Amino acid sequence: MSLFGTNTTSGSSGLGANSSSTPFSFGGTGTLKPSTNFNSNEASVLNQSSLAVSTTTTKNTSGNNSNLAASINNSSNSSKLLKDLLESAHNLPKSENNDLGSIHLTLKELQRKSHQLRKLEDKKDVNFTKAHYLLASSGISAEEIENELNSINVVAPSPIPYSIQPGSQETSLTSLKSGGTGGTYTSTNNIESYLNSKKEENILNTIEQSLALASKDFDNYISSKISIDWKLRRDELRKSVGLKKSSTKDSSIASQSALKNSIKWNKSIPGTYNILSPLKSSTNSNTRQFTREKFENHARIVYQLNEARLSNKNYPLCLHLGELNKLQNDLKSKQISEIWKILTELTNEKFSKTSQEYSFYKISDSTIISSSRNYLESEFFNYIEELYLKDSKKSSEFLPGTNLNKVSYFINKIISKDHLSRTLNVNGTPIWALIFYLLRSGSYNDALDLTIKNRDVFNKFDSNFPVYLKKYVESENHTLPSELVSRLHSEFNEQFQFLIDEADIDPFKYSVYKIIGRCDLSKKTLPSSLNLSIEDWLWFHLSLINEHNESDLIFDNYSLINLQHKIISLGPKNFNSSSNNPLYLKSLALVGLYELAVQYTYDNINECDAVHLAIALNYYGLLKVSSFNNKDDLLILHNNEIEINFSRLLGSYTRSFKISDPKVACQYLILIAMSKGEVNKCHEALRELILISREFSMLLGEINEINEINGSKIPGILERQRSLIKLDDLSEFYHQIIELSAIKCEEEGRIFDAILLYQLCQEYDTVISSINKLLSEILSSTELDKPIIKGGNYEVLTADRTITNKEYVDTIDNNVILFSRHIVNIFNKNSSILTKINPQKKATTDTLLPIIDIRDLFLNKDFRQVLTEISKLNLLPVDPKDDLIKIRGLSELIHNNNLDDNLIKVIPSLLIMVMTCVSQLNYTILTKRYQSLGNEKQELDNLKKIANNCMVYAGMVQYKMPRETYSLLIQLESSL
Secondary structure, eight states, X not given: OOSSOOOOOOOOOBOOTTOOOOOOTTOOOOOOOSOSSOOTTSOOSGGGTOOOOOOOOOOOOOHHHHHHHHHHHHOTTOOHHXXXXXXXXXXXXXXXXXXXOOSOOOHHHHHHHHHHHHHHHHHSOOOOOTHHHHHHHTTOOHHHHHHHHHTOOOOOOOOOOOOBOTTOOOOOHHXXXXXXXXXXXXXOHHHHHHHHHHHHHHHHHHHHXXXXXXXXXXXXXXXXXXXXXXXXXXXXXXXXXXXXOOOSTTOOOOOHHHHHTSEEXXXXXXXXXXXXXXXXXXXXXXXXXXXXHHHHHHHHHHHHHHHHHHTTOOOOHHHHHHHHHHTOOSHHHHHHHHHHHHHHHHHTGGGOOSOOTTTTTTOOHXXXXXXXXXXXXXXXHHHHHHHHHHOTTOOGGGOSOOHHHHHHHHHHHHSOHHHHTTSOEETTEEHHHHHHHHHHTTOHHHHHHHHHHTGGGSOGGGTTHHHHHHHHHHSTTSOOOHHHHHHHHHHHHHHHTTOOOGGXXXXXXXXXXXXXXXXXXXXXXXXGGGOOBHHHHHHHHHHHOOSSOOOSSGGGOOOXXXXXXXXXXXXXXXXXXXXXXXXXXXXXXXTTOHHHHHHHHHHHTOHHHHHHHHHHHHHXXXXXXXXXXXXXXXXXXXXXXXXXXXXXXXXXXXXXTTTTOHHHHHHHHHGGGXXXXXXXXXXXXXXXHHHHHOOHHHHTEEEOSTTTTTTOEEEOHHHHTGGGGTOOSHHHHIIIIIIHHHHHHHHTTOHHHHHHHHHHTTOHHHHHHHHHHHHHHHHHHSOTTSOSSTTOSSOEEOSSOEEOGGGSOOOTTTOHHHXXXXXXXXXXXXXXXXXXXXXXXXHXXXXXXXXXXXXXXXXXXXXXXXXXXXXXXXXXXXXXXXXXXXXXXXXXXXXXXXSOHHHHHHHHHHHHHHHHHHHHHHHHHHTOTTOOSSHHHHHHHHHHHHHHHHHHHHHHTGGGSOHHHHHHHHHHHHTO
């Protein structure tokens, strides 16, 4: 099984010691026009009630604002900030206490508004002004005139009832849309005007309410998500217009950076933080460039690591990662290769037989020191041996190839004769130089043997040296007993304390004494004549550390932390002085600064190498990982300790292939749970991957099609490896990973995905609830003159583009209605699943699914069958024999909340279908030629009875329907 998707000479550098969709409550409705042809030229009554509201920002610029803006534009001292402020002022919300409302109204709406205002004026108390005194003086009484006018009775015109003209042969559907009768029906203009104005009022009220709610929601969203420093904005505005800044003491001119940060997103709000997003780091674009081959090779190792962890087997991670860098000859790869060698030495991977996961958690400083010294000594000895083997014509005095002869050859070949002239020579052999380089190469026993054999050559001041060296070599941590330390320090002070001129000192003897006895730690330097390399300098300082022999004198104490601070203070500049052999990363790893090593690799070498270095360090427990933080920084300072933001590091790395290779991304994100306290972060990251990639079957599993009747499931990657994310219990895995992902899908409106996820976690009752909600939304919001299945109601997303279902054949994989039917069929065949489902919810599903077929019948103009099938639903009084008791009983289902809300949402569309079918059948009978008046008359009466029952029912539940729906029903009834 393939893991992946489709493929898209060193020199020494010296370092001196001193270097420094909200539908209505009843659901939206759609309808077909009552016509016999349903061609594209006919108007639809429903289209009057289908609202497509698009909001645009209207900039109502007053004259004063225009003049001010013009003056600012003409001013040479104006700033863009003030212009932006003026532009933003146009978008400020208008006052809600505006009696006149918007002036963009129709003539009829203006007429209605003025009529309402006149009524308000008429209700006010009459207060005669002083003008009535003037009229009274001329013999005119204002009160008498008012009483006379009020006594006049105006008879209102009686409306003319509409009637069917028997000679009519056809009905114009266009005239029905406009409220008229098309010559077939007659009604007064007042009724037509009333219906139209009422409808417009309902539409405008609905739009106004929607806009108000949207504006309020947007303001609340901005208030919660954006933090604005108004003080900085105010000071900048004052400065831009030439005003003095605020006189308060804390007022100051905002800097450009402060001003830029005065408006920012509030990332403390839960839900705004994503793990699978880029880190905020100084990494350049070059560090993200690596080949597909490198990506796949490293991903394969991560996969093998997880498989080994799953079976609790040992996996030599550093050895495998080191092998990937052996074939690379570039400078950056060589640096990383050395890091893997250092970690291999520290963890002793070559000889381990059991799992080493977190074996080095809280590793001691002495272990790091010992391992680093061994590595530097082994590295130096290999260098000496390489020199020795290269020379095929070496002198016989350096034969055979013992460690002593190899070191002697190195001294003869490399070390300057001037430096050797000041050390003790025995038969031409520089004894102290030989001891020093034997210690440097890790040949401690050879150094001891050399000392014992030449005991007689040491003078009286060095007579105790063989004893010191013997104890030093034999001790586990290369330390001397306290009594010998005191004696050695005394001898060291006698010989070297008062020597000022370095030329008078035997540099090798001085160095050997200083290393063995850790003498005079106030001066942590060696004679410059030794010309130490950076590796020599590191080895020397590691040798000086006295973790176990603490002295009362502060200068005599030297710890690993002191060395770490020294390296940090010196910085990369001093350790990377040789462009051919940069050693800063190596130094960080040798002294245990693993977090800084990861950061340096991330910023200067390669993100891929930094990620896998962090993984290896974390696997062995060497990395300090930051927990419970939502920061975007790679390094985090917590309790005066540097920590790595491990979860964000891995999440950021997977951002480029989380969609193209979700299986690989999953393997990386699983590793987050290795860290103590990072399990929740791991679960969060995996849920993000599931939601973004939508690879549910690969990651979570799928229903076995062969055994779909019993609902068995094939486990996915995460379910099989759930123990690695600390979710051994299957039900807990379902809840923490799948169910929470499904809930997130529901919040985002991704019901299709939510149903899939709920099914995978065996939440069958929730699956039915989601299906009910989904079918209800589709049935209540889809227009009745459009197919409900064809053309799909879902979009298939790919990595490159969005492809609509028009390019696909509708299947259960891309059509949510077909998928819902498929799921319900599986549930119906499994009695154990049915026992876990609420019977009432299942009954709702069994009612909603037939409505889909009814919609197809309606679209095919099979109106009689539509009425028959709707009658079977027992939701509406469609039977002509239904009486008022039956109607009231159906309405009380809604009044008493005994009917599922998902069914309530589809009732308006059902009512419109019934009334449209009745209108169409009525029209067909009336326009049928050579008809007999027997059965047709009875059928017309039945249709009118059905229409009357439905209107009575609609009147009882009117408060649950949108206003435009009820108005539409009235218009359909008027066509009968």
